[in-house]
Amino acid sequence: xxxxxxxxxxxxxxxxxxxxxxxxxxxxxxxxxxxxxxxxxxxxxxxxxxxxxxxxxxxxxxxxxxxxxxxxxxxxxxxxxxxxxxxxxxxxxxxxxxxxxxxxxxxxxxxxxxxxxxxxxxxxxxxxxxxxxxxxxxxxxxxxxxxxxxxxxxxxxxxxxxxxxxxxxxxxxxxxxxxxxxxxxxxxxxxxxxxxxxxxxxxxxxxxxxxxxxxxxxxxxxxxxxxxxxxxxxxxxxxxxxxxxxxxxxxxxxxxxxxxxxxxxxxxxxxxxxxxxxxxxxxxxxxxxxxxxxxxxxxxxxxxxxxxxxxxxxxxxxxxxxxxxxxxxxxxxxxxxxxxxxxxxxxxxxxxxxxxxxxxxxxxxxxxxxxxxxxxxxxxxxxxxxxxxxxxxxxxxxxxxxxxxxxxxxxxxxxxxxxxxxxxxxxxxx
Amino acid sequence: xxxxxxxxxxxxxxxxxxxxxxxxxxxxxxxxxxxxxxxxxxxxxxxxxxxxxxxxxxxxxxxxxxxxxxxxxxxxxxxxxxxxxxxxxxxxxxxxxxxxxxxxxxxxxxxxxxxxxxxxxxxxxxxxxxxxxxxxxxxxxxxxxxxxxxxxxxxxxxxxxxxxxxxxxxxxxxxxxxxxxxxxxxxxxxxxxxxxxxxxxxxxxxxxxxxxxxxxxxxxxxxxxxxxxxxxxxxxxxxxxxxxxxxxxxxxxxxxxxxxxxxxxxxxxxxxxxxxxxxxxxxxxxxxxxxxxxxxxxxxxxxx
Numbered sequence: 001x002x003x004x005x006x007x008x009x010x011x012x013x014x015x016x017x018x019x020x021x022x023x024x025x026x027x028x029x030x031x032x033x034x035x036x037x038x039x040x041x042x043x044x045x046x047x048x049x050x051x052x053x054x055x056x057x058x059x060x061x062x063x064x065x066x067x068x069x070x071x072x073x074x075x076x077x078x079x080x081x082x083x084x085x086x087x088x089x090x091x092x093x094x095x096x097x098x099x100x101x102x103x104x105x106x107x108x109x110x111x112x113x114x115x116x117x118x119x120x121x122x123x124x125x126x127x128x129x130x131x132x133x134x135x136x137x138x139x140x141x142x143x144x145x146x147x148x149x150x151x152x153x154x155x156x157x158x159x160x161x162x163x164x165x166x167x168x169x170x171x172x173x174x175x176x177x178x179x180x181x182x183x184x185x186x187x188x189x190x191x192x193x194x195x196x197x198x199x200x201x202x203x204x205x206x207x208x209x210x211x212x213x214x215x216x217x218x219x220x221x222x223x224x225x226x227x228x229x230x231x232x233x234x235x236x237x238x239x240x241x242x243x244x245x246x247x248x249x250x251x252x253x254x255x256x257x258x259x260x261x262x263x264x265x266x267x268x269x270x271x272x273x274x275x276x277x278x279x280x281x282x283x284x285x286x287x288x289x290x291x292x293x294x295x296x297x298x299x300x301x302x303x304x305x306x307x308x309x310x311x312x313x314x315x316x317x318x319x320x321x322x323x324x325x326x327x328x329x330x331x332x333x334x335x336x337x338x339x340x341x342x343x344x345x346x347x348x349x350x351x352x353x354x355x356x357x358x359x360x361x362x363x364x365x366x367x368x369x370x371x372x373x374x375x376x377x378x379x380x381x382x383x384x385x386x387x388x389x390x391x392x393x394x395x396x397x398x399x400x401x402x403x404x405x406x407x408x409x410x411x412x413x414x415x416x417x418x419x420x421x422x423x424x425x426x427x428x429x430x
Numbered sequence: 431x432x433x434x435x436x437x438x439x440x441x442x443x444x445x446x447x448x449x450x451x452x453x454x455x456x457x458x459x460x461x462x463x464x465x466x467x468x469x470x471x472x473x474x475x476x477x478x479x480x481x482x483x484x485x486x487x488x489x490x491x492x493x494x495x496x497x498x499x500x501x502x503x504x505x506x507x508x509x510x511x512x513x514x515x516x517x518x519x520x521x522x523x524x525x526x527x528x529x530x531x532x533x534x535x536x537x538x539x540x541x542x543x544x545x546x547x548x549x550x551x552x553x554x555x556x557x558x559x560x561x562x563x564x565x566x567x568x569x570x571x572x573x574x575x576x577x578x579x580x581x582x583x584x585x586x587x588x589x590x591x592x593x594x595x596x597x598x599x600x601x602x603x604x605x606x607x608x609x610x611x612x613x614x615x616x617x618x619x620x621x622x623x624x625x626x627x628x629x630x631x632x633x634x635x636x637x638x639x640x641x642x643x644x645x646x647x648x649x650x651x652x653x654x655x656x657x658x659x660x661x662x663x664x665x666x667x668x669x670x671x672x673x674x675x676x677x678x679x680x681x682x683x684x685x686x687x688x689x690x691x692x693x694x695x696x697x698x699x700x701x702x703x704x705x706x707x708x709x710x711x712x713x714x715x716x717x718x719x720x721x722x723x724x725x726x727x728x729x730x731x732x733x734x
């Protein structure tokens with residue numbers, strides 16, 4: 001590598017790292033990802049079942065089942081002792097939002113009718129399913145002679161506790177956590193690779209459009225210009241990853257405390273819905289399992305190799321066009337190949353060591369995303385990891401060779417939207 | 431070891447794009463320490479020629495020897511190239527940009543910084559050092575681009591239309607810069623389609639048209655080889671100026687006329703005599719044709 005190569009790499013590195021955009025994205029991207037990861041979960045458990053609708057209960061049985069329901073959730077339910085036509089009038093007058101009729105028949109057949117003025121969301125339905133449904137089941141079981149302890153045991157959630165056998169003995173297995181982790185790690189890697197590949201392409205197009213490239217070409221070889229940029233911007237990616245890994249390490253050290261601070265009912269000055277508190281005991285036990293150093297190292301390696309592959313292709317194609325918009329038509333088929341593995345991530349996570357998973361994850365364009373997903377959810381044999389690295393390096397060498405040719409020819413051709421046919425012609429002449 | 435006399439030798443270079451031959455078998459030599467002009471109309475092949483010399487791309491045929499070397503790549507740090515279409519990084523600070531381009535030519539960072547400031551100071555642009563390119567006007571960017579080309583003190587400067595985009599004041603400033611560099615021994619190869627600029631600045635020129643060399647040599651040689659057939663005449667009382675027959679009028683106003691004649695059919699002495707009878711002559715000058723006229727002669731001759 002010549003010194004000019006490093007001069008170019010250094011310029012491209014500093015141009016991005018010193019920019020406001022880099023600082024902002026380094027801070028915002030993790031926040032954005034956390035929101036994507038955490039909010040839907042919270043929404044699902046918390047807000048979906050939450051409702052402001054007050055539901056009257058018209059209990060026509062004399063089993064006090066209505067009373068028990070109100071006791072369980074007095075915020076939503078209250079007892080009403082009148083006739084259905086009176087309640088209908090109240091709904092029409094707007095004095096009442098909803099009422100539920102409970103009679104012998106509905107307990108036996110396990111259903112209830114809810115009457116509203118319509119359009120009250122879906123939160124109240126989940127609430128009814130959960131609270132009233134549970135009480136119906138209890139009632140049925142009790143009527144059939146089961147004792148209350150037995151009912152409690154039946155009502156408790158069924159749990160699978162996974163353990164793994166290791167040399168050091170039986171250990172807790174965090175398979176579920178790692179599966180989700182693998183899924184998101186794969187997606188994050190995919191986004192990062194394309195993010196940085198895109199920056200490379202924009203850089204190449206900018207240099208071409210501004211004719212800076214002519215001065216560069218009079219100073220050094222095309223290869224230095226192209227791969228100085230690829231290396232320089234790849235280093236930006238590494239810097240960003242490094243910052244994130246350090247941040248993540250610090251956060252995970254204190255994760256237990258942070259999470260319990262937010263979730264534990266004892267510290268909650270904040271008002272939590274009662275049903276959320278029910279799930280709280282599970283979550284205050286929540287711990288972030290250790291993320292193996294090996295995984296972090298391979299994540300970085302796969303980022304680098306995946307980035308190299310995409311960035312080389314993008315740099316070559318960027319050189320072939322005059323402006324960024326023109327690149328879309330030729331780049332789409334290539335992007336599709338790299339997008340495809342995203343659809344296989346769940347397969348990797350679900351059955352990490354199946355034949356299909358193994359083969360797909362060894363196909364170089366798929367490797368970074370799928371291997372990261374597989375690695376976090378199952379134990380991938382070392383030989384497969386090494387083989388995947390070898391195959392990727394081999395592919396990159398070929399891609400680099402082709403892209404460098406496209407770059408060399410394309411960078412000085414203006415005024416034409418290149419087609420694949422045209423590019424193949426360049427490859428022959430270069 | 432004998433001294434290399436020519437900074438640049440271009441031997442029979444050709445370059446085609448698709449079916450069009452942009453440069454067709456061009457040869458010329460540039461002597462060390464001279465200012466050499468590549469002249470020609472738009473689309474003549476000037477830029478393509480300069481790009482090949484600068485090493486932006488290679489000729490299809492022919493050879494280029496720069497400073498005794500066969501290819502521009504090995505002596506890239508000794509040449510400075512100003513492309514026709516200027517380009518700088520829009521979001522980069524001026525000083526960082528100048529240092530970057532100098533570093534690409536092998537100048538160490540601290541030296542580059544010092545020289546960049548020297549030049550900015552000299553060209554009255556030191557206030558812009560920490561501004562971004564996009565904040566500057568076109569003319570200012572042009573100045574910066576010029577500095578970027580010169581900063582590493584190249585032995586051979588390749589300038590493609592160096593004065594386009596400058597106002598007349600800056601044209602004079604940079605002409606002086608080029609003459610100073612020449613005095614220090616720098617060889618300068620420049621292209622222009624403005625013949626008057628070339629006449630003022632260049633020692634030798636090469637006129638090209640449609641990718642081919644039409645004429646080359648030193649300006650004084652080219653001119654002295656021509657017959658004195660150009661007349662510039664200033665007078666008062668222009669109403670009485672006799673009608674001119676059988677000459678090519680280049681420029682005519684009320685009290686001034688510039689024309690060329692054919693020595694076989696036009697008698698200059700007779701003309702002066704007749705003229706003196708009718709108007710009051712302030713100035714009359716007989717000279718060789720201008721470079722522009724010579725060029726037009728050559729191009730039309732080639733077309734016949």
